[in-house]
Amino acid sequence: MSEAGSKLISSARQALAYARGEAKEGFVAHVPEEVDVKAIRKSLGLTQPEFSLRFGFDIRAVQDWEQKRRKPERSARVLLTVIAREPEAVSRALSE
Numbered sequence: 001m002s003e004a005g006s007k008l009i010s011s012a013r014q015a016l017a018y019a020r021g022e023a024k025e026g027f028v029a030h031v032p033e034e035v036d037v038k039a040i041r042k043s044l045g046l047t048q049p050e051f052s053l054r055f056g057f058d059i060r061a062v063q064d065w066e067q068k069r070r071k072p073e074r075s076a077r078v079l080l081t082v083i084a085r086e087p088e089a090v091s092r093a094l095s096e
Contacts, residue, residue: 031081035081055083
């Protein structure tokens with residue numbers, strides 16, 4: 001097996017161990033404390049209703065986040081971070 005192939009298999013094993021909660025070292029997810037929901041939405045050229053429908057958010061939550069009345073929960077911040085970086089991947093994953 002090539003060196004690149006060995007590294008890929010090792011990385012996949014580490015990711016699986018992390019997902020199972022078995023990893024003590026290695027990959028550490030960075031979840032930002034603050035996410036600019038309005039900037040993410042606008043960068044995609046979507047209205048609040050369009051953004052809400054496309055990514056499964058409640059419209060009121062999006063409005064509250066954008067107006068700083070509420071802060072997205074940790075899991076929402078994770079999803080928003082992925083949307084900011086890979087919106088098409090999220091759209092594909094959430095499509096029926």
